Amino acid sequence: MILTRWVFITLALYIQQSPPLAFARTAHPGHAAHVHGEARINIVVEGTRATVEFIAPGASLYGFEHAARTDAEKKAQAVAFSQIEQQIGSMVAFPADRLCQFIKQKIGLVADDKRAHTQQPAGHKEHHDPRSHTEVQADFTVACQKPLAGSQVRFHVTKVFPELRELTIQVLTETKQLGATITNDNGSVEL
Numbered sequence: 001m002i003l004t005r006w007v008f009i010t011l012a013l014y015i016q017q018s019p020p021l022a023f024a025r026t027a028h029p030g031h032a033a034h035v036h037g038e039a040r041i042n043i044v045v046e047g048t049r050a051t052v053e054f055i056a057p058g059a060s061l062y063g064f065e066h067a068a069r070t071d072a073e074k075k076a077q078a079v080a081f082s083q084i085e086q087q088i089g090s091m092v093a094f095p096a097d098r099l100c101q102f103i104k105q106k107i108g109l110v111a112d113d114k115r116a117h118t119q120q121p122a123g124h125k126e127h128h129d130p131r132s133h134t135e136v137q138a139d140f141t142v143a144c145q146k147p148l149a150g151s152q153v154r155f156h157v158t159k160v161f162p163e164l165r166e167l168t169i170q171v172l173t174e175t176k177q178l179g180a181t182i183t184n185d186n187g188s189v190e191l
């Protein structure tokens with residue numbers, strides 16, 4: 001039975017190939033490749049509380065991704081960190097009537113050496129050292145006085161960091177999970 005044999009071989013090939021593909025897709029859930037000009041924002045909501053994770057390439061925040069060496073580089077990095085800390089409440093804007101307060105958990109550098117690294121076509125420098133694809137990760141908890149379900153979150157990231165023009169948003173609440181791409185701060189997500 002040639003047909004049966006063909007089906008068996010096809011199936012065998014399919015099974016052989018499937019696990020690595022499936023693994024590759026789930027290895028970094030919710031994580032897009034590190035692309036200059038793009039930030040990722042993950043929001044997890046539970047009642048009146050939320051966590052907000054903001055991740056962006058160093059190049060798009062302060063212009064480089066190698067370890068800060070000169071005083072000017074260290075200062076540029078520190079300024080970006082404090083901008084994130086001071087302005088996260090407007091960069092990721094929960095509705096004012098929910099009376100939310102952002103509390104910083106941590107802001108730090110994360111090496112992006114395992115992820116695919118691609119450049120935006122125009123205006124971005126090449127990396128000389130392929131190992132240094134550093135991104136900044138900032139984690140906050142958000143404590144609100146009213147439940148967050150049904151509220152709209154708006155974004156003002158490009159206003160603070162003009163190079164960050166695209167946001168990949170992931171939202172997880174008790175009742176739903178959604179993803180959105182927002183360009184130039186245009187758009188919102190409903191919790």
Ligand SMILES: [Zn+2]
Pocket residue numbers: 034036057058059065117132133134
């Ligand atoms: Zn990079």
